[in-house]
Structure formats: structure tokens, C-alpha cells
Amino acid sequence: MDLLETLQNRILVADGAMGTLLYAYGADTCYEEFNLTHPDDIHAIHRFYIEAGADVIQTNTYSANYIKLAQYGLEEKVSDINKEAVRIAKQAANPSTFILGTVGGIRGHRKTEATLPEIKRTFREQIFHLLSEGVDALLLETYFDAEELFTVVDIAKKEADVPVIAQFSLVEPGVLQNGTPVAQAFKELENRGADVIGLNCRLGPHHMIQSFEEIPLPEHAYLSAYPNASLLDYEDGRVTFTNNADYFKTCAAKLVEQCVRLIGGCCGTTPAHVKAIAEGIKGLAPVTEKTVRPPKIEIAVTAQHREPPxxxxxxxxxxxxxxxxxxxxxxxxxxxxxxxxxxxxxxxxxxxxxxxxxxxxxxxxxxxxxxxxxxxxxxxxxxxxxxxxxxxxxxxxxxxxxxxxxxxxxxxxxxxxxxxxxxxxxxxxxxxxxxxxxxxxxxxxxxxxxxxxxxxxxxxxxxxxxxxxxxxxxxxxxxxxxxxxxxxxxxxxxxxxxxxxxxxxxxxxxxxxxxxxxxxxxxxxxxxxxxxxxxxxxxxxxxxxxxxxxxxxxxxxxxxxxxxxxxxxxxxxxxxxxxxxxxxxxxxxxxxxxxxxxxxxxxxxxxxxxxx
Incomplete structure (x- = not known):
């Protein structure tokens, strides 16, 4: 059973957020450590998503790298945390379930002091441990910085013999944080060998669909989408998302219209959202042609210096x-x-x-x-x-x-x-x-x-x-x-x-x-x-x-x-x-x-x- 072969003929449903379901433990908790301290909870969450209709689940390893684990004094447990995450996912999976080894972005929306060589070493270490336990594919998700994602795709393609899924996160629909159009960035990911290219996090379904309307059908890759549940809300001192699981049913169908073949959820999504996605794509075949909406071109007018700088x-x-x-x-x-x-x-x-x-x-x-x-x-x-x-x-x-x-x-x-x-x-x-x-x-x-x-x-x-x-x-x-x-x-x-x-x-x-x-x-x-x-x-x-x-x-x-x-x-x-x-x-x-x-x-x- 091969992920890419399956995507040729089917639209696959991915799981939703892990951290959202663990939020009750506290916002400042290292959820990746739960692979060692609360394995039953992680196993249960995987099962919730599978029972809701997920064909694909991801390991609980988004921040399981040396740089991020060091914030909790756990940098020496990179190997244990990643390997145990894959083992838990395998125990929870059905025979037909695909397991993705998740590697989250380091630079994030806020910049980090970590240098590119440090980031490279960190990614190589994490990817090595995920591959050693036999994941079906690597999921590179929540990358705001193009240089970082291009770098880790290069590393993954060199180190891995499994498919590579590469996903950007956008703050504004249609463009990366440096102003690069998404379509241009996707083409570069495809040129570097990414097998599935997509978007996740930050944007809810509306703006994510809007972004995909400007993206041509890739020649040698498939498209993926993991939208957030909604825009964030703040209620009684807690960050919350709108309870809108049914909304994901129609949104999933619209994503299929934009040729997306792997659809899951990111922050704020739950098994209910995944169930809605599964219902929304039921009976739908992959779309192989699309009309691309030209991006709105906004030409920035140059201001003139009144005096020399x-x-x-x-x-x-x-x-x-x-x-x-x-x-x-x-x-x-x-x-x-x-x-x-x-x-x-x-x-x-x-x-x-x-x-x-x-x-x-x-x-x-x-x-x-x-x-x-x-x-x-x-x-x-x-x-x-x-x-x-x-x-x-x-x-x-x-x-x-x-x-x-x-x-x-x-x-x-x-x-x-x-x-x-x-x-x-x-x-x-x-x-x-x-x-x-x-x-x-x-x-x-x-x-x-x-x-x-x-x-x-x-x-x-x-x-x-x-x-x-x-x-x-x-x-x-x-x-x-x-x-x-x-x-x-x-x-x-x-x-x-x-x-x-x-x-x-x-x-x-x-x-x-x-x-x-x-x-x-x-x-x-x-x-x-x-x-x-x-x-x-x-x-x-x-x-x-x-x-x-x-x-x-x-x-x-x-x-x-x-x-x-x-x-x-x-x-x-x-x-x-x-x-x-x-x-x-x-x-x-x-x-x-x-x-x-x-x-x-x-x-x-x-x-x-x-x-x-």
C-alpha cells in the first residue's frame, strides 16, 4: 500500500489537531513529551480520528526537535520522543491507515535566533528517528519561511525513500510572509521534489479555499490542505475556535473542486471536523482540471525621498x-x-x-x-x-x-x-x-x-x-x-x-x-x-x-x-x-x-x- 498510488485515484481524509485536544493540560506544556508520559492519551486521540473517518494520521512530533525541546530541557530525548510517537501511531492504526511522520517548522511566524546550519542539523536528527521506525511519509507542516521549507524538503528528499508532503502556512491569503505568491512557492517545492504540496494552519477554510483558487494544478505533485477551524476568539481568558464542524462538510467539497486530494484539519479541529470532511468528500472523485483565478495584482507605488537619505x-x-x-x-x-x-x-x-x-x-x-x-x-x-x-x-x-x-x-x-x-x-x-x-x-x-x-x-x-x-x-x-x-x-x-x-x-x-x-x-x-x-x-x-x-x-x-x-x-x-x-x-x-x-x-x- 503506497500513499502516492492511493492518491492517484482517491481523495484521502487526514486527521485534525493534536494540541487542541491536549489544551486542557495547559498551554505551556510540551505535548510531544506526552508520547513518553501519557501514551494512552495520544493513542486515544489517534483512534478518535480514525473512527471519525481519517485515512491518514500524523505522529505527535510537531515540535519534537532539538531546538524546540530544549525550551523544556528535553533536548536529549529527541530520539525517544520521536520513536515512541511512531510506535503509538502504529498501535492505533488500522491496516489501511497511513502514518505520517510530522516535522514542524522552527522559524515560525516570529523569527528565531537559530541559524540555518543549526536548523539543518536539527531536521536531519528528527527525520532520521522518524524514518527508523517506518513511517509511510514525512509531513513537513507549518512553515512560514520559504528558505526553511525549501531546505528541509532538500534534506527529506535526500534522506528519505518515502513520499514528502510539504506545507506552507500563510498569514495573508495567496502570499507567503515575504510577499511571494503561493503559486510561485508551490512551483519551487515541486521542482525540489516534494510529492504533495499544500497549506496548513493560520487560515480557516474560507481563506484557504481562496488561496487554492490561485494555484494551478501541479504537474508532478498532489495538493493538500489542513485549514484551521476558524479565526481565533478569546473568551473568558481562553483562546477558542468557533464550533463549526458541520461547516467543514461543504468546505471539503470546495477544496476537492480546487484539486486538493489530501484534506485534514489544523488548530481548533476535532474528530467532529474530520467526520464532516469524510462526509463532505464521500462519493467525490479527484478533480484533474481547474480554472485558475488570476491573483489580484496590487502594484506598490514608490514614494520619493524629498531629501537625500x-x-x-x-x-x-x-x-x-x-x-x-x-x-x-x-x-x-x-x-x-x-x-x-x-x-x-x-x-x-x-x-x-x-x-x-x-x-x-x-x-x-x-x-x-x-x-x-x-x-x-x-x-x-x-x-x-x-x-x-x-x-x-x-x-x-x-x-x-x-x-x-x-x-x-x-x-x-x-x-x-x-x-x-x-x-x-x-x-x-x-x-x-x-x-x-x-x-x-x-x-x-x-x-x-x-x-x-x-x-x-x-x-x-x-x-x-x-x-x-x-x-x-x-x-x-x-x-x-x-x-x-x-x-x-x-x-x-x-x-x-x-x-x-x-x-x-x-x-x-x-x-x-x-x-x-x-x-x-x-x-x-x-x-x-x-x-x-x-x-x-x-x-x-x-x-x-x-x-x-x-x-x-x-x-x-x-x-x-x-x-x-x-x-x-x-x-x-x-x-x-x-x-x-x-x-x-x-x-x-x-x-x-x-x-x-x-x-x-x-x-x-x-x-x-x-x-x-
């Missing part, structure tokens, strides 16, 4: 950006006074942190809009991953694009526990690299979910760089990864050593992305001592600390020494970098104004001497 400016001439954080109170007079003074001094942009050190300030997007519209000052807005989930981040970016604010700095953000509200939740749905990639996807007119934005944004994306680390080579390696994610240029933490400036130049001179070197004037010895000892990522030299210590009790002398230190650092930086990033200490914008004037005066002098 900051990274392009820094490639051509000296450029100055100044950080001046928004107020912690609703008094804004001094902030706008300082912003105007800096603008008049000749800065290229005013940059504002996003609740730096996890302390709330007036929204930088609100202040940026005022600066741009009322004062003609170019804003550079920091965006932190800490304060917003994926929904909030996308909304935030759309708002910035609508306001015409196109200069942004993507940062992870200080953890909330160090700020004014240590009990607040740090979100971190994305890392800074993920956020950079998301912003660049916006520039292609595609949202994070893959849906067309109908207009391309035009963001120039800066990324953070802390050179004050022990292993500078490792930090530079991170810069290289950020460039691959889409970073256009870098802004550094403040540097307080001429030797460090030279070291940074030598370590980064191979990079094409410009670097704005951070220089922060000091306000006093007390300020210097605090920065050196208590602020992460900032290190002062003994010489600077000694010089500032000598100014204690004399504010005027402290100002003069601070500016002297800053000028010396600026002189060193301008020997290697076109971009200078001046960081305003506290609200002392007079210091960054003087530094800005010094840079311009130095440039004028150089021009007069014919040096520039």
Missing part, C-alpha cells in the same frame, strides 16, 4: 546628526528651543531615542512630526523592539511613512527592568535585525505578513553599533549581519578614546555602510563618573576621568574641559569618518551646539586652505 549624505560629505531626547514631562519649551538652536548651528538631522533606558518620554514620533512640519527640522526616529508587539511595530512604521518621516534607527531597546517601571513587560517580538528586515520589506511595499501595502515606503535604516566591547571583531560580525538584513548605516555608542576611534576604523574600513561615530560631551565629573560606572556600553579613559575630576566645583571650567575633550575626539574622528553623531547630555544642548559649530568651522578652515 543620511547614509548617502555621509558618503559624499561631512554629516552631523545630534541626539536630543524628548522631554520626560509635558513641558516642551526648552526642547524646541534646543532643537531650533541645533538646526541653526547646521545639523543634518535631529535624532530622538525611543524611551531610552526604559523610561517614558513624550512620543518621539509625535515630536518628530512637529519638528518636521512646524520647524523644518529633519527627524531621525529611533524604534525599539521592546515596547511594541508585531502589530504595534507595523502600525508605527505605517504611521511614520504616512507622516513622511523616512529616517529611522532600529534598536532592540534596553530591558524594561532597568527603567522607571521595572515591572513593565518587555515585548521583543522581533530582534533589531528582524526589525531592519521588516522595514526593508516595507520599502518593497510588503507588510510583515506578506500583504501588499499598495505603496512602497522609503526608509533609510540606521542600526546601532557599540564599539566599547572586549571583542570588537565579534561586534563587527554583528554589523555584517545587520547589513545583510538591510541596514544602510550605523550610529555608535559614544567613544571616549582616540585609540578606540582608530581601532574602530581599522575594524570597519571594509564595510561599505557609513558609520556615524558617537561623541558625547560631559557635563561634570559626577556625570563622567556615572557614565563610566553605571551606563552600559560607555567607557571613559582614565585621562578623561582625571581631567574632569580636576574641574569639580567649577561649572565653567567643567564646560571648557568637556568641550576640549570633545574637540579632540572630533578631530580624531574626522580623520576617518564622515559622519559624527553628537549625543546631547541631559538637556545641555549648548554643548552639542558648540560641537556642531566647531565641526563646521573646521570644515570652513579646511576649504579655505584648499584641503577639502
Amino acid at each position: 543620511l547614509h548617502e549624505i555621509a558618503k559624499k560629505r561631512r554629516s552631523i546628526i545630534v541626539e536630543f531626547d524628548t522631554p520626560k514631562t509635558l513641558r516642551t519649551e526648552r526642547f524646541f528651543e534646543g532643537a531650533k538652536a541645533l538646526h541653526d548651528a547646521g545639523i543634518d538631522a535631529l535624532t530622538m531615542a525611543d524611551n531610552s533606558l526604559a523610561s517614558p518620554r513624550i512620543s518621539n514620533i509625535a515630536i518628530a512630526a512637529i519638528l518636521k512640519e512646524k520647524h523644518g527640522i529633519r527627524p531621525l526616529v529611533h524604534i525599539t523592539c521592546r515596547d511594541r508587539n508585531l502589530i504595534g511595530l507595523q502600525s508605527h512604521l505605517m504611521g511614520l511613512a504616512a507622516l513622511g518621516i523616512d529616517q529611522v534607527l532600529a534598536v532592540t531597546g534596553d530591558p524594561s527592568k532597568i527603567g522607571d517601571f521595572p515591572g513593565a513587560t518587555s515585548v521583543y517580538d522581533l530582534s533589531s535585525m528582524d526589525l531592519i528586515a521588516m522595514i526593508k520589506q516595507f520599502n518593497e511595499g510588503i507588510s510583515y505578513s506578506g500583504k501588499s501595502l499598495q505603496r512602497k515606503s522609503n526608509f533609510s535604516v540606521a542600526a546601532a553599533f557599540n564599539p566599547n566591547v572586549r571583542n570588537l571583531d565579534k561586534a563587527v560580525g554583528r554589523l555584517e549581519r545587520k547589513i545583510r538584513s538591510g541596514a544602510d548605516y550605523f550610529i555608535t555608542q559614544p567613544v571616549f578614546s582616540e585609540g578606540k576611534i582608530l581601532q574602530v576604523h581599522e575594524a570597519t574600513k571594509h564595510l561599505d555602510a557609513p558609520i556615524y561615530l558617537g561623541i558625547m560631551p560631559l557635563t561634570s565629573y559626577r556625570n563622567a563618573n556615572f557614565l563610566h560606572n553605571e551606563v552600559p556600553g560607555i567607557t571613559l579613559t582614565d585621562e578623561i576621568l582625571t581631567a574632569m575630576e580636576k574641574t569639580q566645583g567649577d561649572p565653567l571650567k567643567a564646560r571648557e574641559e568637556s568641550l576640549a575633550i570633545s574637540r579632540s575626539l572630533i578631530d580624531a574622528a574626522l580623520g576617518y569618518f564622515n559622519g559624527i553623531y553628537l549625543i546631547t547630555p541631559l538637556d545641555r544642548y549648548d554643548l552639542t551646539v558648540e560641537c556642531t559649530r566647531y565641526i563646521h568651522a573646521k570644515e570652513e578652515k579646511a576649504r579655505g586652505a584648499g584641503i577639502v
